[in-house]
Amino acid sequence: MSNQPKHTLTLIPGPIEFDDAVLESMGHPSISHTTTGFAEVFGETLKLLRTLFFATDKKSQPFLLAGSGTVGWDLAGTNLVENGEKVLVLNTGFFAEAWGNSLRALGAEVTEIKPEIGDVPDMAEIEAALKANKYRAITITQVDTSTGVLTDVKKIAELVQRVSPETFTFVDGVCSIAVEELRFDDWKLDFVLTGPQKGIGAPAGLSISFASARAIEFLNTRKTPTGAYFLDMKRWIPIMQAYEGGKPAYFSTPAIQNVYALRTSLQQYATSASSVEQRWKENAKVSDRVKNEIEGLGLKLVATSRSHGAHGLSCVYLPEKVQLGDFLGEMLKNNIQLAGGLVQPVANRYFRIGHMGVSAFKYGHIDYLLEVLPKVMAQLNK
Amino acid sequence: MSNQPKHTLTLIPGPIEFDDAVLESMGHPSISHTTTGFAEVFGETLKLLRTLFFATDKKSQPFLLAGSGTVGWDLAGTNLVENGEKVLVLNTGFFAEAWGNSLRALGAEVTEIKPEIGDVPDMAEIEAALKANKYRAITITQVDTSTGVLTDVKKIAELVQRVSPETFTFVDGVCSIAVEELRFDDWKLDFVLTGPQKGIGAPAGLSISFASARAIEFLNTRKTPTGAYFLDMKRWIPIMQAYEGGKPAYFSTPAIQNVYALRTSLQQYATSASSVEQRWKENAKVSDRVKNEIEGLGLKLVATSRSHGAHGLSCVYLPEKVQLGDFLGEMLKNNIQLAGGLVQPVANRYFRIGHMGVSAFKYGHIDYLLEVLPKVMAQLNK
Incomplete structure (x- = not known):
């Protein structure tokens, strides 16, 4: 697989991966x-x-x-x-x-x-x-x-x-x-x-x-x-x-x-109002891309509408037959650390992806994630 | 001068210099x-x-x-x-x-x-x-x-x-x-x-x-x-x-x-009781050495007796004619950052040296300090 990372990528909604x-x-x-x-x-x-x-x-x-x-x-x-x-x-x-x-x-x-x-x-x-x-x-x-x-x-x-x-x-x-x-x-x-x-x-x-x-x-x-x-x-x-x-x-x-x-x-990005505003826009773009892919896989977001979906992370319900532990384990085999759900009673029915900072803008981690995610989902959904 | 450091040494009583x-x-x-x-x-x-x-x-x-x-x-x-x-x-x-x-x-x-x-x-x-x-x-x-x-x-x-x-x-x-x-x-x-x-x-x-x-x-x-x-x-x-x-x-x-x-x-030193005890002893040795040199220069410690003098730092009264700012400035010219006094009414009459950790045990910073200190003192005491 292309973009295979050298270490396990922390793609949880924080702590995120840091710039060198x-x-x-x-x-x-x-x-x-x-x-x-x-x-x-x-x-x-x-x-x-x-x-x-x-x-x-x-x-x-x-x-x-x-x-x-x-x-x-x-x-x-x-x-x-x-x-x-x-x-x-x-x-x-x-x-x-x-x-x-x-x-x-x-x-x-x-x-x-x-x-x-x-x-x-x-x-x-x-x-x-x-x-x-x-x-x-x-x-x-x-x-x-x-x-x-x-x-x-x-x-x-x-x-x-x-x-x-x-x-x-x-x-x-x-x-x-x-x-x-x-x-x-x-x-x-x-x-x-x-x-x-x-x-x-x-x-x-x-x-x-x-x-x-x-x-x-x-x-x-x-x-x-x-x-x-x-x-x-x-x-x-x-x-x-x-x-x-x-x-x-x-x-x-x-x-x-x-x-x-x-x-x-x-x-790196907070030296002027316009560069901060630019970063908000870029975050929204990356978020849209991730959420489009997720919905393209037939998965449902926890946020009930895109209009109030956060842009730095995506919380995603698993298909009914996929267990959270299995999913996180498979992602980890691909060197991606994601996070499980936190809100009861659905905590074990959804997962969370962080797509902020260098993972989104610089090091291509989200590209890699979007390669891995559909494969793992297809494999577990069989 | 031998041992001339590459960067300003932080020889205050903390934060100390850190191991690489x-x-x-x-x-x-x-x-x-x-x-x-x-x-x-x-x-x-x-x-x-x-x-x-x-x-x-x-x-x-x-x-x-x-x-x-x-x-x-x-x-x-x-x-x-x-x-x-x-x-x-x-x-x-x-x-x-x-x-x-x-x-x-x-x-x-x-x-x-x-x-x-x-x-x-x-x-x-x-x-x-x-x-x-x-x-x-x-x-x-x-x-x-x-x-x-x-x-x-x-x-x-x-x-x-x-x-x-x-x-x-x-x-x-x-x-x-x-x-x-x-x-x-x-x-x-x-x-x-x-x-x-x-x-x-x-x-x-x-x-x-x-x-x-x-x-x-x-x-x-x-x-x-x-x-x-x-x-x-x-x-x-x-x-x-x-x-x-x-x-x-x-x-x-x-x-x-x-x-x-x-x-x-x-x-590096806290893996067993005996290695911690060893470190206490080594600290005492370095401290004795620093305090002997200081007293050898005719300077007086703030602690009124060696028996209740700390082993990780030395607080030292300046000779009457030496100003604190001048002394710290001269030490800084030699790439050594020391600290001034803190307790009133004598805060501007004494300085503080930290002699802990790698500066004391590994990187020779205290050796260098003990070369510089007498020269600076002699220069300012003229």
Whole structure:
């Protein structure tokens, strides 16, 4: 078979395969975290993140911490919601639901809107909920990695501003940033979090987020202390501002090598608004191609409509007679690691493909996948 | 000059210079965090950490999270101390004091014992404090990176067990693990935290800690919920136990490449109790050599006695006529990055040298430092 890869390709919806230059940056020699040299690298990374998030308004505050995507949930729930306040959670899958659980653990009172698996939340239902109660925040998981459902952040943010403008709009962009359109400033979002290991294309180990001016203001006016230390946004603001100005500052040692790798990846496509927009378009093109092939094989996507299908991954129901373990095993024999389903009760009835980053745009991994997939499916479907 | 290095040597007390093989592991190709392959790597890393911490009792629970050393403070303060409970903090420097601040932020009532700069806490004073109040925990910063003071963890842990056995013994081992003697099980410690970027010899980006059986039991008997999510130890226990058994589990995506690098470093010296003990001895030897040279130059250490001087770093007062900026600048001209002081009011009167890991044992960086240091000192002291 052509394109046979040298190592097992990680074509799950993250961590994705990384660019060689990004992996090389992970091996950057040691450097003191309090030197101007490193502060400048950190500062450049924050500026590239502003471009990526369309958060160039200086009042929008980036946070880049050692941690994971989950840490972003904690930052939101710890800092921007007070104990006992209400949060409206749009539950479009395993991760959207887990965010709700994190908010509950951190003290919020959570109400869920939960569409059928594969569907998006109903706008009228959101509007009714926002009118019935005063919510501190609404959470939107732009792409739920478990279902491949893309939720319309822009439309929902507009609705919030119309019917409940005091409610914060929180967005989980873990599986969407650098893949789906998101404009932090223009859409008036209050908190967006992500991790580096999906669309962004750098190894896991960092928490990346932006808070709006009014979210930062809330930190000064909230009635109770956050009760946090590492997760206290107020402790990080002067550090991030110093770094962004190219000046060293210290609160807690950053994941230095991971920051170098993140910068290398962002330098490849996040240097201007138009190059980020170009990447969204390219992601959509690759996604269409994969989904066309999948539907051409007679397979059904978990997302109930193409219009709300994510562009960085595809979640696909297996034919009835094919077992998930058999399918993943056969793909693995062809050096392709895919992921199983996550949402009950259908978790063992579907699989997930990630088609982001270098696999989609540079190294031909998706070409190879699209050669292998029909053969394996035909073999198992016999 | 012989030994002239090719790049600026980071000879601060962490992050230290890394082994080439460790940096190479940071560039490990992508792998799914939920494969058996990665679970086995994670599991092996946890077992090596057990050897390093002398925490081989299966009831002692390791935690390896994406994050930083600071996250260990948060784990202790969030999980093992309830709101309003008393903690006795032994303040031997900037980091010991910051740990106290973190405990206050997380809701504890902190009492400090603060010796003179460079000195260790008085045992009689600790005993009196433990008898006067019921403390949930005592914190010991085994080596304070700001002063180079080594506190006698074993002796204090014995005292706690004698006069206040219900008090937890917490240890910050950020600048001591893999350098100073520490025996988690034998010394009956309750929580020890560290990071990878100092004695351990791997890049920053991970939080490493161990909790005792009774600390874990406390999680089930505490009167109030932790109010935490990412920092909730109970959520991590099943994940760590699965990994240690070589089985995949998921709560939050680990810093995969950092775990590979940590494993590589641990494989070099933490494969048996005797090889860890050997490393402690070697560290002491290198430290003695550096401190002899320093005192031979007529310079004074911040630690007021060799008997409580740390073995992984040396904090050294400058001669009166030498300015800190001038000294660090001259060292930098010789491709050596050292660190300034941190503790007020003497922060600008001393400098800090890290002599851990490959710089001490493998790449001859300390030999080079000991060539440069007298020349720079003579030049500035003219």
